[in-house]
Amino acid sequence: MAPRRLDKRAKILRSATKVFARNGFYHSKVSEIAREAGVADGTIYLYFKNKEDILISIFEESMDEILRLTREEIGTHQDALSKLRRFVRLHMTLMEKNPRLAEVIQVELRQSSKFMKEYKNVKFLEYLQFIAEVIEQGQREGLIHKEVSPAIFKRMLFGALDELALQWVLSKKRYSLTSMADQVTDIFVNGIAVSTAANGVSATDGVVI
């Protein structure tokens, strides 16, 4: 009963994730989700209000889990730049380990601006805020330039990670996402420009991080 209910709900969500990833939300049929989950069409409606509710549930529950993992993995006892590096690695790893989830997030996050406007996405905003707080910490620590706007930076970083993940998904995952993580972090932390100082890298120059 109670456990059965939870099992079934979770099974439907897992099947829906698979089907949405395969066809995209609008081309997915409820009956296909039902078939995939091994339940009748009508059963879906015992657990979800409608098709869109399934999509939102997938997203919210995944974000819950991602947020939980992120907070757990990125402890409180590190400097901001180390946290940032860990964050980027973790994001890539999570996408890599849950490719179907990654696809759904790609689909849903951008599905339609109308949808995005109406559905206030609290969990996602929290995820972004996590980044902003790391930046603020870094500014207090004197590690990150005060001129950097945490609100702009959090969007930039997320956008960059998301676009890389999208490409990875579209390329049928032929390469490793996680292996790009450090390069991405390096660029955000140090920039792409060669130092403007005339005589290059001397022995006293620190390797950042």
Added chain:
Amino acid sequence: MAPRRLDKRAKILRSATKVFARNGFYHSKVSEIAREAGVADGTIYLYFKNKEDILISIFEESMDEILRLTREEIGTHQDALSKLRRFVRLHMTLMEKNPRLAEVIQVELRQSSKFMKEYKNVKFLEYLQFIAEVIEQGQREGLIHKEVSPAIFKRMLFGALDELALQWVLSKKRYSLTSMADQVTDIFVNGIAVSTAANGVSATDGVVI
């Protein structure tokens, strides 16, 4: 006749852009596009194969124009870092001046991975390639670190710009996008980290990747 035909086609495209931006592709009705354009439903099918063909046409023709403007505006007589700064500004300005187009690009670019997989988006790839070439130029000039992968960087930059534009669109355009451009460029060029050399920023400190 001939001119009338072109007028009508353009009018339908403009109306479709408006309608898609308002409702998202899947929630837009062909009849609404027709009404908006002041033509009959059937007329649409004299100019386009089907609804999806309208979307693809909007996108391709816009990308043509954007590419043209980008190549024109960003001449060949500059160093790579200046080009990059100009590119970012131009991208923001174009989005800001064509908010409805921006919305459609947001919708379409991510619509569904299935759609993206099937529709080889040559113009968009060219746009990304433009960024990669600027990076390669910078590496030849010695202005940009050799370790930076142009292929990764082009995605990062586009992702960052795109996410900022998406937010701007969703926020009902209450602030200026263009005014963020330089901050974005600064971060990509110089990074967010304060120099790590022990005694502050000296003239000889290099930022190392």
Added chain:
DNA sequence: TCCGCGTGAATGAATGGTCATTCATTGCAC
């Protein structure tokens, strides 16, 4: 100048197919 004919653009009502959703019924667990 005027008429009417041919052409092809434009129309929009009708069609048909596709699903999301419902709900009367079933059958299982206790």
Added chain:
DNA sequence: GTGCAATGAATGACCATTCATTCACGCGGA
């Protein structure tokens, strides 16, 4: 025997697309 989850066939709403018909215009003949 009762209650409740589960079923899946049936419903009906929705909309892209079609196509028989109308319309507008330019041309040539009188």
